[in-house]
Amino acid sequence: MILVWKIWGAYVRLTARFPSVATLMPFVPVVGLWALVAHLELFPKVFFPSPLDVWRSFIDLTWKGILPDYLQDSVVRLAVGAAWGMALGIPLGVLIGMNRIAYRALWPVLLFLQAIGDIAWLPILVIWFGYGLVTMTFVIVYTVLFPVVLNTVLGVRSVPPVLARAAQSLGAGRWSVVWEVILPGALPNIITGLRNGLGYGWRALIAAEIIVGTSGIGFLMFDARRAGSVVEIFLGMIILGILWYIVDSWVLAPIERTTGQRWGLVTR
Amino acid sequence: MKGLTLRHLSKTYFDPYSGTRVDAIHDVSLQVEAGEFVSVVGPSGCGKTTILNMIAGFLPHSGGDILVGGKPVKGPGPDRGVVFQSFALFPWKTVLDNVAFGPKMRGVARAEREKIAREYLAIAGLSEAAGRYPSELSGGMQQRVGVVRALANDPDVLLMDEPFASVDAQTRMTLQEELTRIWAEKRNTVLFITHDVGEAVFLADRVVVLTKGRVLDEIKVGLPRPRKWDDANKDPEFQRLSAQVLEKVRAA
Numbered sequence: 163m164i165l166v167w168k169i170w171g172a173y174v175r176l177t178a179r180f181p182s183v184a185t186l187m188p189f190v191p192v193v194g195l196w197a198l199v200a201h202l203e204l205f206p207k208v209f210f211p212s213p214l215d216v217w218r219s220f221i222d223l224t225w226k227g228i229l230p231d232y233l234q235d236s237v238v239r240l241a242v243g244a245a246w247g248m249a250l251g252i253p254l255g256v257l258i259g260m261n262r263i264a265y266r267a268l269w270p271v272l273l274f275l276q277a278i279g280d281i282a283w284l285p286i287l288v289i290w291f292g293y294g295l296v297t298m299t300f301v302i303v304y305t306v307l308f309p310v311v312l313n314t315v316l317g318v319r320s321v322p323p324v325l326a327r328a329a330q331s332l333g334a335g336r337w338s339v340v341w342e343v344i345l346p347g348a349l350p351n352i353i354t355g356l357r358n359g360l361g362y363g364w365r366a367l368i369a370a371e372i373i374v375g376t377s378g379i380g381f382l383m384f385d386a387r388r389a390g391s392v393v394e395i396f397l398g399m400i401i402l403g404i405l406w407y408i409v410d411s412w413v414l415a416p417i418e419r420t421t422g423q424r425w426g427l428v429t430r
Numbered sequence: 431m432k433g434l435t436l437r438h439l440s441k442t443y444f445d446p447y448s449g450t451r452v453d454a455i456h457d458v459s460l461q462v463e464a465g466e467f468v469s470v471v472g473p474s475g476c477g478k479t480t481i482l483n484m485i486a487g488f489l490p491h492s493g494g495d496i497l498v499g500g501k502p503v504k505g506p507g508p509d510r511g512v513v514f515q516s517f518a519l520f521p522w523k524t525v526l527d528n529v530a531f532g533p534k535m536r537g538v539a540r541a542e543r544e545k546i547a548r549e550y551l552a553i554a555g556l557s558e559a560a561g562r563y564p565s566e567l568s569g570g571m572q573q574r575v576g577v578v579r580a581l582a583n584d585p586d587v588l589l590m591d592e593p594f595a596s597v598d599a600q601t602r603m604t605l606q607e608e609l610t611r612i613w614a615e616k617r618n619t620v621l622f623i624t625h626d627v628g629e630a631v632f633l634a635d636r637v638v639v640l641t642k643g644r645v646l647d648e649i650k651v652g653l654p655r656p657r658k659w660d661d662a663n664k665d666p667e668f669q670r671l672s673a674q675v676l677e678k679v680r681a682a
């Protein structure tokens with residue numbers, strides 16, 4: 163028992179020195195189990211490749227340049243979609259959150275459109291825009307837009323009115339109130355919306371690539387299925403997980419730490 | 431510095447859902463001279479906040495006039511600084527940026543407005559806290575920032591709505607003493623709202639007793655300045671005035 167505590171203590175100290183260890187360590191048993199199952203050949207090898215097979219395929223596809231290209235395609239599509247989603251969603255959310263008439267006019271429509279869901283649009287989009295970039299971008303923007311709008315509205319409405327009054331009494335005009343009070347006050351919610359939006363958008367992108375794509379990680383996986391290459395499907399799935407982890411811990415989490423948490427608006 | 435005039439001010443709240451009307455302010459006339467410190471005291475629900483919100487421009491008034499320096503007010507504006515009971519500091523701005531906010535809205539350049547903010551923070555003994563966020567300060571310190579933020583914008587009239595009601599009793603006395611000290615330096619026109627009789631008398635040149643939307647009485651306070659609680663508590667004149675005001679408030 164004491165030994166367990168000692169090992170645990172050493173592990174905690176190690177992760178304090180090297181935080182990436184804390185990220186990677188939990189995957190060691192997962193990969194180990196995977197390797198074991200593959201090694202024992204509980205399933206036929208063509209259906210259940212080993213970690214080493216996937217690693218080889220990763221090297222191979224990277225070497226050929228396919229993987230970097232596809233990865234770039236997917237990430238750029240997501241980034242462009244997210245940028246549009248924010249550029250449309252934040253102003254729309256602020257408008258709906260601040261203006262009673264806009265709220266009454268648009269809120270039911272938003273809830274209705276949100277319910278249709280992202281890939282449920284694909285059939286009609288394919289007819290309108292064909293198999294290609296426009297269709298995929300539309301789906302991602304659509305998916306990112308709603309969580310951003312809905313959360314921005316919530317955020318705007320959660321800003322205490324007394325703060326806007328304080329700003330006005332210090333000489334702030336309408337736009338200054340929006341810029342100096344409403345937006346920063348709503349920021350924690352906006353980031354939550356963005357986090358959800360990116361998560362949904364990422365999944366929608368993969369789905370869209372599978373259905374209408376000619377490149378990208380989703381396409382890679384679907385193409386591999388056609389070729390019967392289980393290894394590449396595994397590879398695609400792992401890359402999806404890793405990419406999301408990177409977006410979350412390198413982009414979203416730092417923004418949250420330096421805004422809402424620092425200001426005491428959200429507790430950790 | 432400018433004076434504040436209320437002429438036959440009235441306010442009727444209308445609730446569109448229940449269709450009921452509440453006559454919160456019936457007929458209030460009041461003159462606050464330029465550079466005068468006036469306390470308005472009265473029981474809870476007598477309309478103190480309503481009056482202040484109308485002067486600040488947060489609420490439209492139903493009748494009468496509100497004049498600052500002889501000019502009618504229209505909506506909120508920087509000529510009327512407000513100190514809120516809930517402090518209302520911007521959580522995403524440092525103490526320095528909070529205090530520099532008014533000058534920023536006036537278009538004062540960054541270096542200049544930070545200089546102004548630092549001067550005012552120094553007056554309130556807050557220089558150390560300049561780089562901190564409001565959530566990292568105690569309630570008493572937050573309200574010091576609230577007062578200084580309003581003053582740094584150099585308003586014609588300073589409006590305060592029970593600003594010290596939510597800090598502990600000891601801190602409250604310190605803040606009251608500091609307020610009299612700072613005010614003695616700046617001599618702003620102040621309308622200070624409270625339900626605390628001792629506070630009203632301690633701070634003001636004149637105490638206005640409000641009841642059910644009407645002015646019941648006014649009492650002049652001629653106590654020497656700067657004021658300290660240790661002196662005030664021993665001063666029979668302070669005792670007498672407090673008793674007099676308390677009597678009026680209780681009759682209200």
Ligand SMILES: Nc1ncnc2c1ncn2[C@@H]1O[C@H](COP(=O)(O)OP(=O)(O)O)[C@@H](O)[C@H]1O
Nearest residue numbers: 443444452454473474475476477478479480481
């Ligand atoms: N928004 C409102 N709608 C209807 N009645 C209100 C509203 N705000 C205040 N009142 C009423 O107006 C009266 C005065 O309230 P208020 O100005 O808050 O008093 P005080 O600040 O002296 O406690 C009270 O009877 C209160 O119920």
Ligand SMILES: [Mg+2]
Nearest residue numbers: 478479480592
């Ligand atoms: Mg009140």
